[in-house]
Amino acid sequence: MRRYAPQATAPSGRRPQTTAPLSPEEETNSRIAPTTSPRYSALVGTGRPHRKSWDIDWAVHFLTFSTFQRQPFFAGQHAPHWYMDVLATARCRTPFHLFAYVIMPEHVHVVLQPPPGVAMRRVLWQLKRPMTARVLTWVRDHHPTFLGRMADVQPSGKTTHRFWQRGGGYDRNLRSASDVHEKIKYIHENPVRRGLVERPEDWRFSSAREWITEEPGPVPIDWDDLPEPDAR
Numbered sequence: 001m002r003r004y005a006p007q008a009t010a011p012s013g014r015r016p017q018t019t020a021p022l023s024p025e026e027e028t029n030s031r032i033a034p035t036t037s038p039r040y041s042a043l044v045g046t047g048r049p050h051r052k053s054w055d056i057d058w059a060v061h062f063l064t065f066s067t068f069q070r071q072p073f074f075a076g077q078h079a080p081h082w083y084m085d086v087l088a089t090a091r092c093r094t095p096f097h098l099f100a101y102v103i104m105p106e107h108v109h110v111v112l113q114p115p116p117g118v119a120m121r122r123v124l125w126q127l128k129r130p131m132t133a134r135v136l137t138w139v140r141d142h143h144p145t146f147l148g149r150m151a152d153v154q155p156s157g158k159t160t161h162r163f164w165q166r167g168g169g170y171d172r173n174l175r176s177a178s179d180v181h182e183k184i185k186y187i188h189e190n191p192v193r194r195g196l197v198e199r200p201e202d203w204r205f206s207s208a209r210e211w212i213t214e215e216p217g218p219v220p221i222d223w224d225d226l227p228e229p230d231a232r
Contacts, residue, residue: 055114055119055120056173057116058113058115058116059113059114059173059174060099060111060112060113060173060174060180060227061111061112061113061114061120061123061171061172061173061174062109062110062111062170062171062172062174062183063108063109063110063111063112063124063127063169063170063171064107064108064109064169064170065107065108065110065127065128065164065165065169065170066106066107066164066165066169067106067107067163067164067165068149068150068152068162068163068164068165069165070106070107070165071106071149072105072106073105073106073135073163074103074104074105074106074108074205075105075106078138079135080103080204080205082131082134082135083103083108083131083205084103084205084218084219086126086127086130086131086134087101087110087127087219088218088219089126089130090123090126090127090130091219093126094114094118094122094123094125094126095114095115095118096112096113096114096115096118096123097112097113097114097115097222097225097226098110098111098112098207098219098220098221098222099111099112099113099180099184099207099221099222099225099226100183100184100187100188100207100211100221101187101206101207101219102187102188102190102191102203102205102206102207102208103205103206104190104191104194109187109190110127111174111180111183111184111187113225120171124168124169124171128164128169131163131164132162132163132164135150135163136150136161136163147161150162150163152166177227177228177229178229180226180227180229181227181229184211187206188200188203188206188207188208188211188212191203191206200212201213207219207221
Protein backbone atom coordinates (compact mmCIF):
# COMPACT_ATOMS: atom_id res chain seq x y z
CA MET A 1 0.00 0.00 0.00
CA ARG A 2 1.33 3.43 -0.89
CA ARG A 3 1.94 5.97 1.84
CA TYR A 4 0.47 8.69 -0.34
CA ALA A 5 -0.41 9.09 -3.98
CA PRO A 6 1.23 12.20 -5.50
CA GLN A 7 -0.87 14.20 -7.93
CA ALA A 8 1.80 16.34 -9.56
CA THR A 9 3.09 15.44 -13.01
CA ALA A 10 5.55 17.21 -15.25
CA PRO A 11 4.04 19.15 -18.17
CA SER A 12 4.54 17.25 -21.43
CA GLY A 13 7.28 18.59 -23.68
CA ARG A 14 8.73 20.71 -20.91
CA ARG A 15 12.51 20.82 -20.81
CA PRO A 16 14.01 20.11 -17.36
CA GLN A 17 15.33 23.22 -15.64
CA THR A 18 18.64 23.50 -13.84
CA THR A 19 18.16 26.76 -11.93
CA ALA A 20 15.24 28.60 -10.34
CA PRO A 21 14.56 30.77 -7.30
CA LEU A 22 13.68 29.01 -4.07
CA SER A 23 9.96 28.69 -3.43
CA PRO A 24 8.65 30.46 -0.29
CA GLU A 25 7.45 28.29 2.54
CA GLU A 26 4.77 28.73 5.17
CA GLU A 27 5.39 30.28 8.54
CA THR A 28 5.01 27.67 11.25
CA ASN A 29 5.81 27.39 14.93
CA SER A 30 4.73 24.92 17.60
CA ARG A 31 5.27 21.57 19.38
CA ILE A 32 4.52 18.08 18.15
CA ALA A 33 4.65 14.92 20.27
CA PRO A 34 5.90 11.73 18.59
CA THR A 35 3.64 8.80 17.86
CA THR A 36 3.55 5.76 15.63
CA SER A 37 1.95 6.73 12.34
CA PRO A 38 0.40 5.30 9.19
CA ARG A 39 2.66 6.33 6.35
CA TYR A 40 0.63 8.79 4.34
CA SER A 41 0.17 12.55 4.10
CA ALA A 42 -2.49 15.18 3.70
CA LEU A 43 -2.89 18.01 1.20
CA VAL A 44 -0.09 20.31 0.15
CA GLY A 45 0.34 23.73 1.80
CA THR A 46 2.61 26.68 1.14
CA GLY A 47 3.01 30.13 2.65
CA ARG A 48 5.42 32.78 3.84
CA PRO A 49 9.06 32.17 4.76
CA HIS A 50 10.12 32.51 8.37
CA ARG A 51 13.62 32.18 9.79
CA LYS A 52 13.08 31.84 13.52
CA SER A 53 12.68 28.53 15.32
CA TRP A 54 12.83 27.31 18.90
CA ASP A 55 14.43 24.35 20.65
CA ILE A 56 11.21 22.79 21.91
CA ASP A 57 11.06 19.15 23.00
CA TRP A 58 9.73 16.95 20.17
CA ALA A 59 9.38 19.86 17.74
CA VAL A 60 9.57 18.88 14.07
CA HIS A 61 11.72 21.23 11.99
CA PHE A 62 11.43 22.11 8.33
CA LEU A 63 14.87 23.11 7.02
CA THR A 64 15.97 24.73 3.77
CA PHE A 65 19.62 25.32 2.85
CA SER A 66 20.52 27.17 -0.35
CA THR A 67 23.83 26.93 -2.14
CA PHE A 68 26.10 29.97 -2.42
CA GLN A 69 24.42 32.57 -4.64
CA ARG A 70 21.84 29.90 -5.56
CA GLN A 71 24.28 28.27 -7.95
CA PRO A 72 23.36 24.73 -9.08
CA PHE A 73 26.16 23.03 -7.13
CA PHE A 74 24.02 19.90 -6.73
CA ALA A 75 23.62 19.51 -10.49
CA GLY A 76 26.95 17.66 -10.69
CA GLN A 77 27.39 13.91 -10.38
CA HIS A 78 29.17 13.92 -7.00
CA ALA A 79 27.48 16.50 -4.75
CA PRO A 80 24.02 14.85 -4.33
CA HIS A 81 25.61 11.56 -3.27
CA TRP A 82 28.01 13.35 -0.93
CA TYR A 83 25.11 15.13 0.74
CA MET A 84 23.20 11.92 1.31
CA ASP A 85 26.34 10.61 3.01
CA VAL A 86 26.47 13.78 5.12
CA LEU A 87 22.81 13.36 6.08
CA ALA A 88 23.33 9.75 7.16
CA THR A 89 26.49 10.58 9.12
CA ALA A 90 24.89 13.60 10.81
CA ARG A 91 22.14 11.40 12.23
CA CYS A 92 24.77 9.22 13.88
CA ARG A 93 26.81 12.08 15.30
CA THR A 94 23.88 14.21 16.46
CA PRO A 95 20.76 12.05 16.86
CA PHE A 96 17.55 13.12 15.15
CA HIS A 97 14.55 11.45 13.52
CA LEU A 98 14.58 11.90 9.75
CA PHE A 99 11.17 12.11 8.08
CA ALA A 100 11.94 13.40 4.57
CA TYR A 101 14.51 15.13 2.39
CA VAL A 102 15.00 16.32 -1.17
CA ILE A 103 18.16 17.58 -2.87
CA MET A 104 17.48 20.10 -5.63
CA PRO A 105 20.13 21.64 -7.93
CA GLU A 106 20.57 24.74 -5.73
CA HIS A 107 18.93 23.92 -2.41
CA VAL A 108 18.07 21.16 0.04
CA HIS A 109 14.94 20.54 2.11
CA VAL A 110 14.97 18.35 5.22
CA VAL A 111 12.16 17.50 7.67
CA LEU A 112 13.47 16.15 10.95
CA GLN A 113 12.88 15.95 14.70
CA PRO A 114 15.71 16.16 17.25
CA PRO A 115 15.08 14.39 20.56
CA PRO A 116 14.90 16.39 23.81
CA GLY A 117 18.26 17.82 24.81
CA VAL A 118 19.67 18.01 21.27
CA ALA A 119 20.02 21.67 20.23
CA MET A 120 19.22 22.52 16.62
CA ARG A 121 22.48 24.45 16.28
CA ARG A 122 24.32 21.11 16.67
CA VAL A 123 22.12 19.49 14.04
CA LEU A 124 22.56 22.38 11.61
CA TRP A 125 26.34 22.29 12.02
CA GLN A 126 26.42 18.58 11.16
CA LEU A 127 24.14 19.06 8.15
CA LYS A 128 26.19 21.87 6.61
CA ARG A 129 29.83 22.11 7.70
CA PRO A 130 30.96 18.59 6.64
CA MET A 131 29.54 19.15 3.15
CA THR A 132 31.52 22.34 2.72
CA ALA A 133 34.70 20.63 3.89
CA ARG A 134 34.23 17.67 1.55
CA VAL A 135 33.49 19.83 -1.49
CA LEU A 136 36.42 22.17 -0.86
CA THR A 137 38.81 19.25 -0.50
CA TRP A 138 37.65 17.71 -3.79
CA VAL A 139 37.63 21.02 -5.68
CA ARG A 140 41.14 21.96 -4.55
CA ASP A 141 42.47 18.55 -5.58
CA HIS A 142 40.56 18.02 -8.84
CA HIS A 143 39.04 21.26 -10.12
CA PRO A 144 40.78 24.31 -8.57
CA THR A 145 39.37 26.74 -11.14
CA PHE A 146 35.91 26.07 -9.62
CA LEU A 147 37.01 27.87 -6.45
CA GLY A 148 36.19 31.15 -8.19
CA ARG A 149 32.50 30.24 -8.16
CA MET A 150 32.67 29.61 -4.42
CA ALA A 151 34.60 32.77 -3.56
CA ASP A 152 32.91 35.25 -1.23
CA VAL A 153 35.01 38.41 -1.08
CA GLN A 154 34.47 40.42 2.11
CA PRO A 155 34.62 44.25 2.25
CA SER A 156 37.93 43.86 4.08
CA GLY A 157 39.32 42.04 1.06
CA LYS A 158 39.36 38.65 2.75
CA THR A 159 38.09 35.79 0.58
CA THR A 160 36.05 32.91 2.01
CA HIS A 161 35.03 29.93 -0.07
CA ARG A 162 31.43 28.88 0.49
CA PHE A 163 29.29 25.97 -0.58
CA TRP A 164 26.20 27.27 1.24
CA GLN A 165 24.57 30.67 1.20
CA ARG A 166 25.49 32.91 4.12
CA GLY A 167 23.50 32.46 7.32
CA GLY A 168 21.79 29.49 8.88
CA GLY A 169 19.18 28.96 6.18
CA TYR A 170 15.47 28.53 6.92
CA ASP A 171 14.52 26.64 10.06
CA ARG A 172 10.90 26.51 11.20
CA ASN A 173 8.97 24.54 13.77
CA LEU A 174 5.95 22.89 12.15
CA ARG A 175 2.73 23.64 13.99
CA SER A 176 0.92 20.30 13.74
CA ALA A 177 1.30 16.73 12.59
CA SER A 178 -0.76 17.48 9.49
CA ASP A 179 1.62 20.31 8.63
CA VAL A 180 4.48 17.83 8.84
CA HIS A 181 2.81 15.57 6.27
CA GLU A 182 1.84 18.49 4.05
CA LYS A 183 5.40 19.74 4.01
CA ILE A 184 6.76 16.28 3.23
CA LYS A 185 4.47 15.93 0.23
CA TYR A 186 5.32 19.45 -0.88
CA ILE A 187 9.07 18.88 -0.91
CA HIS A 188 8.74 15.50 -2.62
CA GLU A 189 6.83 17.15 -5.47
CA ASN A 190 9.44 19.88 -5.88
CA PRO A 191 11.33 18.10 -8.71
CA VAL A 192 8.05 17.59 -10.58
CA ARG A 193 7.10 21.26 -10.32
CA ARG A 194 10.55 22.13 -11.66
CA GLY A 195 10.15 19.83 -14.64
CA LEU A 196 13.08 17.62 -13.62
CA VAL A 197 11.03 14.40 -13.51
CA GLU A 198 7.46 13.31 -14.21
CA ARG A 199 6.84 11.65 -10.84
CA PRO A 200 8.28 12.38 -7.35
CA GLU A 201 9.55 8.82 -6.99
CA ASP A 202 11.65 9.23 -10.16
CA TRP A 203 13.91 11.80 -8.48
CA ARG A 204 16.90 9.87 -7.14
CA PHE A 205 17.98 12.43 -4.55
CA SER A 206 14.89 12.36 -2.36
CA SER A 207 13.02 10.21 0.13
CA ALA A 208 9.95 10.21 -2.16
CA ARG A 209 10.59 6.72 -3.52
CA GLU A 210 10.62 5.23 -0.03
CA TRP A 211 7.43 7.07 0.87
CA ILE A 212 5.54 6.14 -2.29
CA THR A 213 6.82 2.69 -3.26
CA GLU A 214 8.00 1.48 0.17
CA GLU A 215 11.39 0.63 -1.33
CA PRO A 216 14.19 1.39 1.16
CA GLY A 217 16.13 4.51 0.26
CA PRO A 218 19.82 5.41 0.66
CA VAL A 219 19.04 7.36 3.85
CA PRO A 220 16.36 5.46 5.83
CA ILE A 221 13.28 7.24 7.17
CA ASP A 222 12.33 6.92 10.86
CA TRP A 223 8.80 5.64 10.33
CA ASP A 224 8.16 4.65 13.96
CA ASP A 225 8.65 8.24 15.15
CA LEU A 226 6.60 9.95 12.45
CA PRO A 227 3.68 12.01 13.85
CA GLU A 228 0.25 10.82 12.78
CA PRO A 229 -1.72 13.33 10.67
CA ASP A 230 -4.44 15.25 12.54
CA ALA A 231 -8.03 14.44 11.74
CA ARG A 232 -9.62 17.18 9.63
